[in-house]
Amino acid sequence: MTEMEFGRRRPLLRLRGRSIAWLPPLLLLVGVILLDLYTGEDFRIITWIVLVPGIAAAICGVWTTAAYSVLSLVTYVAVDSAWPDQYRAGFGNFLLVALGGLLATLAAAVRVRQERQVLHIRDIAETTRRTVLRPLPAPWGGLEHAGVYLTADVDARVGGDFYDIQPGPHGTRLLVGDVQGKGLGAVETAAALLGTFREAGYHESDLATVAARLETRMLRHRSHSIALGHHDGDRFATAVLIAFPEDTPEAIEMVNFGHEPPLAVGPRGVRELPSGDGVPLGLGDLAGALPPVHRVPLAADETLLLVTDGVTEARDKPGAFYPLARDVARAVADDPRRAEPRLLVRRVRDGVLRHSRGRLEDDTTVFAVRRAEHAVGEPPERGRLRA
Known part of the structure; x- marks a missing residue:
């Protein structure tokens, strides 16, 4: 050099x-x-x-x-x-x-x-960050999207938060999650789950099957880590798995593995989707069954906002948590155009940093998606890629 x-x-x-x-x-x-x-x-x-x-x-x-x-x-x-x-x-x-x-x-x-x-x-x-959190074309799989990932360690570039969009012949699938713990072990777990999601999300027609594949992958990865002598045998991951069926443009299917509930943000306000009624990935044996698949209405003008607990658990100096839903609702009420994914992510990012005064206690991910108007009804493979 x-x-x-x-x-x-x-x-x-x-x-x-x-x-x-x-x-x-x-x-x-x-x-x-x-x-x-x-x-x-x-x-x-x-x-x-x-x-x-x-x-x-x-x-x-x-x-x-x-x-x-x-x-x-x-x-x-x-x-x-x-x-x-x-x-x-x-x-x-x-x-x-x-x-x-x-x-x-x-x-x-x-x-x-x-x-x-x-x-x-x-x-x-x-390079690791771009491998785990691969760049996504805009739009991708018929979805407009925007995301931001902030690490609690200012010198780090990647951690345990993950997200991805996978279009396929059975519709577009979305995965957002947070691996318990930090360090390379969390990164390896996130990479393992994303790899399985990209394959199962493309090939499997049933969202419940994709969820089962993710649970199995988590258990296999944990067993492999234990066999290597790593001290992360109890590692788990919270996640939200979402499908955008092509035949029902006004609804989505969702499986919540104990993750923060997504928010539907639109001109009519903010509403919370079903909360994490299932255990995290890797702990399915404790519940005896995987979380159910929910079919949730989502209007064409609504944006789906997904965050990790780095957002909801961000504290100000007195110790109060960041009021995500209230802050987003106020912003959209002032200007409905802020429900657009890019502006929405920017609003939440700035709000978290302002609320915590830039001191993040955990990795923070903000991800927003909505159906692209020009791509509604198109097969995902025919979506046009833009740099």
């Missing part, structure tokens, strides 16, 4: 799109020279020039730091030689400047190497 590439990745110290990281060390160099020349022989500060490569090591690349180290050493010799012998800083300070430049160059090399490692890790995390 070149210094130019690092410059592009550092939004600070840029002017009109170009890096100016080289400017502060240069200004310091000029300042030390001028001060040394104008403060007189009783106050020699030319030795301060050792700070120049030190500053460069913090904000510039290796070769730029090395160049400033050599420039500082040459400047030291030139400026110090201009003084009479009795006022010169001497050879000892020359060694100090030389050693300071060498150490600064080594420090810059270590910093650049660490930055490369961090960028590589972030690239891996971004």
Whole structure:
């Protein structure tokens, strides 16, 4: 990775799109020279020039730091030689400047190497995120959609929340969920469930069968984790599985695995759909049966809003929870156009961040979908993809 590439990745110290990281060390160099020349022989500060490569090591690349180290050493010799012998800083300070430049160059090399490692890790995390939460064309499967995913860890790019839309010959299916716990184990579980959903959601005609496949996959994944010795044998996931049948455009089918109940948002207000009357994925043996399939009316002008508990459990300073339904209802009452998925997701995202003052305690997902008007009645495979 070149210094130019690092410059592009550092939004600070840029002017009109170009890096100016080289400017502060240069200004310091000029300042030390001028001060040394104008403060007189009783106050020699030319030795301060050792700070120049030190500053460069913090904000510039290796070769730029090395160049400033050599420039500082040459400047030291030139400026110090201009003084009479009795006022010169001497050879000892020359060694100090030389050693300071060498150490600064080594420090810059270590910093650049660490930055490369961090960028590589972030690239891996971004690739993982795009694998687990794959980009969705808009519209997709006859649905307009918008989503936002915020991790509680500002340095993380992916966690246990997941969502996806899968069109197929039996209609379009939607899955939104939240894996219990954090870390790579939660990511692996989310990836396993999404993989099963993408296959079963396409091939299976019955939504109850898709739900059963998800439960089986959760149990198999958990057994595999236990066999590997991982300490996540009790991991589970809440989720909402939804089908948009082609033959009933005014209704949806839904299976709720103990997840936050979806909200139907439209010009007539906000209403809560059936709550999580079933146990989470992976705990089906406790209930003895999977959650039932509900058929719920959903008007063409209503948007389905699904969130994870990072939204509903977001707290303000006194400890009050974020009033999701009330906030959304007020926004839609003021402007019915805010029921559009993109605007609705933005409203909830901003509301959660404002309510919690940006301190999220859990991963937060906001996802909104509604039937696309131009795609109603079309087979999902014929939907036009847009970048």
